Amino acid sequence: MSSGTVAAPPVSGTGAATRGPVAGLALLGVMAGAQGADPNVASTALVGAGRGLGMSGDLLALAASISTLVLSATVISTGLLADRLGRRGVLMAALVLAAVGDLLVAGAPASPLYLLGRALAGIGFGAVFGAAFAYIRAITPPDRIAGAMGVFGAVSGGTALVLTFLGGALASVHWRLAFVVLPVVALLCVPAVRALLPAQEPRPDGPTDYPGQVLLALGVVGVLYGFSHAASGLTSPATLGPLLGGFALLAAFAWRERASGAGEDRRFFPVELFRRPVFLAAVCAGFVYNFGTAVGFLQLTNLWQYVTGLSTLSVSLWQLPFLVSGIAAAVVVGRAMTRGLAAAAVVGIGTLTSAVGFVLLAVLHSSTSLWGFLPGSILLGGGVIIASLPYGTLIISQADARYFGPVTSARTTIGQFYYAAGLALSTVLIDRLTTGGVVRRLTEAGVPPTQTGQGLDAVTAFAAAGTQPDTALGQPALGAATGSYASGFVVTMLVCAVLALVVGGAGWLLLRRSAQAPPASR
Structure with missing residues (x-):
């Protein structure tokens, strides 16, 4: 292939x-x-x-x-x-x-x-x-879509x-x-x-497959709803039930669309795209972008609030390097792609830059000034946006006129999956590491197991509403949580660096092999 x-879909002369x-x-x-x-x-x-x-x-x-x-x-x-x-x-x-x-x-x-x-x-x-x-x-x-994607990303990010x-x-x-x-x-x-x-000419004669659309919609809702309850535990019924049900519905949707593709094509989405190396590479690049953005932005914000102790205004200002570096990266790398920089190289650059950013944030997490977080924030913010450029251009390249709207819109659904997964995984990981660390430190301080729950309640109240503990047990529990949260942050950043390297590396390899393979006959 x-x-x-x-x-592309036909464009009319009006407009x-x-x-x-x-x-x-x-x-x-x-x-x-x-x-x-x-x-x-x-x-x-x-x-x-x-x-x-x-x-x-x-x-x-x-x-x-x-x-x-x-x-x-x-x-x-x-x-x-x-x-x-x-x-x-x-x-x-x-x-x-x-x-x-x-x-x-x-x-x-x-x-x-x-x-x-x-x-x-x-x-x-x-x-x-x-x-x-x-x-x-x-x-x-x-021949200028890559550069246009950079401008699109920069303007959308700035807006x-x-x-x-x-x-x-x-x-x-x-x-x-x-x-x-x-x-x-x-x-x-x-x-x-x-x-x-x-204006773009409509295609009123194509298939719609309403049952397939319903299966897809319910499956997406189930998976995202399950991810949203991950903080209550990955094995909690509120998490596991919707996740399993959602994935089952998505599997039924994929089966229906493949079956509809035999003979007279009645499907509305070409699920065989997920077997194409180029489309799979785009999906891998989307992981680096959406998963990395979710984890980096959320957990940095939490660290600065709960550990560094910044005000809401200060947190907003400290977020600027992460955001602005992405805007600059979109313009620069988009232009380079227009001049011939290969998509495989861009996926590799975005992946490596994001991974290094994760590692630097882990190493320098204890900094009390913006300067300590600046290198990691800039690299992670720029790296994920660099990965987003081939994510978009490759999906566009694989969308033919018959399925143009559904395929290009699938970018958003895929991105939401990865973003929700990033939020869920990082939240659960840090929560479990923080809770375990608080219990361990309270036990080491001589607090009996029957009273550690009171300390955890004080930590939860602070995280949810900023309520400072006023009990003799709540104050040391919050102190233990601060150090434990920082340790959990480090582990999470390193885990995400490895995940970005593995998934982004797979996308790079798929594109390299696709570029080296002879073109398939049509």
């Missing part, structure tokens, strides 16, 4: 592609950045929303995750819808839907409307990102950064104000899409 670029492909590419990056900022803004405003609407416990957890669950479950189907109805119209409708969803959240008098609004925003922003990513090939010459900070600042005034930012951006993008992006 050749790994070259395959035919304004000729008015400025650079402006169109920047617009795509802005819309993708809005999608990236949406969960960040919602997370920042969630504490205030929970208090204001009386949400707690499982309801608060659902409010935190419903948008991501719905987005991941529907993004491939909305990609299919863009193929069937025309991508530009679906993109504009998705922008309006996302705006309506978050405005509904901003005005929600009770939690049900809040949940409905976040679900609608998830569907809308998922479709926005999928359509924006797919549009890259429509407005970019085939997400600005909107996240703006939403966070407004959330500090009132949580409802935070949910007005993205609707304004989304509605401003609607006329810009009409002016700058070309």
